[in-house]
Amino acid sequence: MYDNFDFGQILPIIAPILTIQLVLVIIALVMCIKAEQTRGPKWMWVLIILFVNLIGPITFFIFGRRNER
Amino acid sequence: MTTLLEVKGLTKTFGAVQAVGGIDFSIHVGRCVALLGPNGAGKTTTIRMIAGLLSQTAGTMRFHGFVKGDYGKGKVHIGYLPQSPSFYNWMSGLEYAVYAGRLCGLPAGTALKRAKELLERVGLSGAAKRRIGSYSGGMKQRLGLAQALVHSPKLLIMDEPVSALDPIGRREVLGLLQELKEETTVLFSTHALHDAEELCDDVIIIRKGQIALQGNIAAIRNEHRKPIIELQLEQDEVSIKWFTDYKDRLSRWSDEAQEASFIQNIEQQGAAVRFTVREVDSARQHLLEVLTREKVKVSRLEIGHTSLEDLFMKVVAP
Amino acid sequence: MTSSFTRLLVMVQKELLELVRSLKLLWVPLVFVLLGVMQPASMYYMPLILEKAGNITEGAVIEIPQPLGSEVLAQTLQQFGTLGLLVLVLVGMSSVSGERNSGAASLILVKPIAVFSFTASKWTALLLLAWGSLSAGYLASWYYTGLLFGDVQASKVLGSLLVFGLWLSFAMTLTLFFSTLLRSSAAAAFSTLGTAAALSLLAGLLPKKLGWLPGSLSSFAYQTAVSDIANVSLFGWALACTFTLMAAALTGASWLLRRSSAID
Numbered sequence A: 001m002y003d004n005f006d007f008g009q010i011l012p013i014i015a016p017i018l019t020i021q022l023v024l025v026i027i028a029l030v031m032c033i034k035a036e037q038t039r040g041p042k043w044m045w046v047l048i049i050l051f052v053n054l055i056g057p058i059t060f061f062i063f064g065r066r067n068e069r
Numbered sequence B: 001m002t003t004l005l006e007v008k009g010l011t012k013t014f015g016a017v018q019a020v021g022g023i024d025f026s027i028h029v030g031r032c033v034a035l036l037g038p039n040g041a042g043k044t045t046t047i048r049m050i051a052g053l054l055s056q057t058a059g060t061m062r063f064h065g066f067v068k069g070d071y072g073k074g075k076v077h078i079g080y081l082p083q084s085p086s087f088y089n090w091m092s093g094l095e096y097a098v099y100a101g102r103l104c105g106l107p108a109g110t111a112l113k114r115a116k117e118l119l120e121r122v123g124l125s126g127a128a129k130r131r132i133g134s135y136s137g138g139m140k141q142r143l144g145l146a147q148a149l150v151h152s153p154k155l156l157i158m159d160e161p162v163s164a165l166d167p168i169g170r171r172e173v174l175g176l177l178q179e180l181k182e183e184t185t186v187l188f189s190t191h192a193l194h195d196a197e198e199l200c201d202d203v204i205i206i207r208k209g210q211i212a213l214q215g216n217i218a219a220i221r222n223e224h225r226k227p228i229i230e231l232q233l234e235q236d237e238v239s240i241k242w243f244t245d246y247k248d249r250l251s252r253w254s255d256e257a258q259e260a261s262f263i264q265n266i267e268q269q270g271a272a273v274r275f276t277v278r279e280v281d282s283a284r285q286h287l288l289e290v291l292t293r294e295k296v297k298v299s300r301l302e303i304g305h306t307s308l309e310d311l312f313m314k315v316v317a318p
Numbered sequence C: 001m002t003s004s005f006t007r008l009l010v011m012v013q014k015e016l017l018e019l020v021r022s023l024k025l026l027w028v029p030l031v032f033v034l035l036g037v038m039q040p041a042s043m044y045y046m047p048l049i050l051e052k053a054g055n056i057t058e059g060a061v062i063e064i065p066q067p068l069g070s071e072v073l074a075q076t077l078q079q080f081g082t083l084g085l086l087v088l089v090l091v092g093m094s095s096v097s098g099e100r101n102s103g104a105a106s107l108i109l110v111k112p113i114a115v116f117s118f119t120a121s122k123w124t125a126l127l128l129l130a131w132g133s134l135s136a137g138y139l140a141s142w143y144y145t146g147l148l149f150g151d152v153q154a155s156k157v158l159g160s161l162l163v164f165g166l167w168l169s170f171a172m173t174l175t176l177f178f179s180t181l182l183r184s185s186a187a188a189a190f191s192t193l194g195t196a197a198a199l200s201l202l203a204g205l206l207p208k209k210l211g212w213l214p215g216s217l218s219s220f221a222y223q224t225a226v227s228d229i230a231n232v233s234l235f236g237w238a239l240a241c242t243f244t245l246m247a248a249a250l251t252g253a254s255w256l257l258r259r260s261s262a263i264d
Helices: A007-034 A042-051 A055-064 B043-051 B068-077 B093-103 B108-121 B137-149 B167-180 B193-199 B217-223 B237-251 B280-294 B308-316 C003-021 C024-053 C069-092 C097-102 C104-109 C115-148 C154-181 C185-205 C214-226 C232-260
Strands: B003-014 B017-028 B032-036 B058-063 B078-081 B155-159 B185-190 B202-207 B210-216 B227-233 B263-269 B272-277 B298-305
Touching: A007 A042, A007 A055, A007 C024, A007 C115, A042 A055, A055 C024, A055 C069, B003 B043, B003 B185, B017 B043, B017 B058, B017 B185, B017 B202, B017 B210, B032 B043, B032 B193, B043 B058, B043 B078, B043 B155, B043 B185, B068 B078, B078 B137, B093 B108, B093 B137, B093 C003, B108 B137, B137 B155, B137 B167, B167 B185, B167 B193, B185 B193, B193 B308, B202 B217, B202 B308, B210 B217, B210 B308, B217 B308, B227 B237, B227 B280, B237 B263, B237 B280, B272 B280, B280 B298, C003 C024, C003 C115, C024 C069, C024 C115, C069 C115, C069 C154, C069 C185, C069 C214, C097 C104, C097 C185, C104 C115, C115 C154, C115 C232, C154 C185, C154 C214, C154 C232, C185 C214, C214 C232
Parallel strands: B032 B185, B032 B202, B078 B155, B155 B185
Antiparallel strands: B003 B017, B003 B058, B202 B210, B227 B272, B227 B298, B263 B272
């Protein structure tokens, strides 16, 4: 079943996953840059969002912003 | 005059601490009343009980015909502004004012109309569509006024409305209150006598959770106005000795003594001595004679009256 | 329409607007979709990944039976029950305590509104977020499972979605309750997750004796996805217990707020 495995086959399945991850990263980045105040330095959050896969943006959404209420 | 709010024996205890200890007062329709007192006197606690945010330990309140059980229903007629109001920073000023109006039962259209009117009134029209998060302290206080007034309440209650503001914000808000008090009954707390004198008809001075003095501010001023003679003495030996002796003798005076008929009280503030007198002419005559006889070096002698400030300091002194 | 109901609607609208403005209504469902897609995808490629990663000697054959589509969906629900639940609880943890700590709540509660409306509006928003995210994620997972493993009956999907949604709703109600009870958001999240874990554990350890606890709802959801609920009467009890507890938590939260709203 996996013998004739190639990336052309795997791509349609992986692509949406990558796209959603990318969207999350972009939303988080935009929010981070626009935020008046972040909990901790902004550049740190940018690095976390960019390099910690999936968990990075989520952590930012939940803990990153301050003074939003 | 109709009574809008009547408070009887209002008491609040937090654990073993009594914040407010049985106060009585009433507020008449159309008056502007200041709840005056030093920090920690129980002003905020009283205000919060009247606003319905805190339930009293004892005592009753009657507001606009609503008593204990349905006091909550009276909330429709109350506008409340806390000391430093917080809003939802993600909303715009207009959205918040509309939201406040709708929570007070206004239909959507009316709420929007009233919110716009009031924002105009408090000078926030230009910033109405901006996020509240970007507002300054003075702007937030003015938005607080707008949202408290959006449903045209019968009573506006404010807790230290200008204390947290810088001089400019303070002027803005005081000016607004000056206009607003013509339209509705106002009760606000403050620790600054100056603010109370500037705005109010009536004052309730509280101290350690008790009412120390209350009434019409002009009446209080006249009633407690006493003539005073202030002396400034040079700090030489003779003068100091004379004053010490004189004060000493004064404290031992019986009521029959001659001076007691016109001098009521004597107090020292640094190099200045202040005589509270019953009768200015005899007291002045007497003092001048004594001073000349004893060769006291006077650098200044002044006749005046006690101010409200003096009274306030005396009343709230610990 | 009574005026207190209108006010409740206005407050719900405000909560929804906040969900939209804070982009929570976008990113939380996206996370669920991601979780829902990754589960079937990773299960599908698992044998391949093992083969590539491990230095397996030539000729060794890994025999991993291909799971059924319904089993994949049940596994997806498990993901939602751990990571998904964690995200939802963390999002909801400061819904009441945040407004109380900032003082925004006292400015609202001084208005002529019922305290219950305040609690109920927050509850509605949290539930909407939970159901929306769960539905989006589960449907995505269903689609992928269909592509990779074969079709699963729609009725099974819908049934398990409803049962699992109830479990999430219960967890959201707990979050709201603890967010009202405790001033610290972290403590509220911790208490909620602790309670949810304890309930699941108890129901899992003693399914016969304690199967009526809300904690058994997730396993009832897996059963619905794979086959059918074995013990229907126990499921009925679990439903009754969950609804009762949710009503109690909501009432309790309003009561707590009414008593303590002024101590800001």
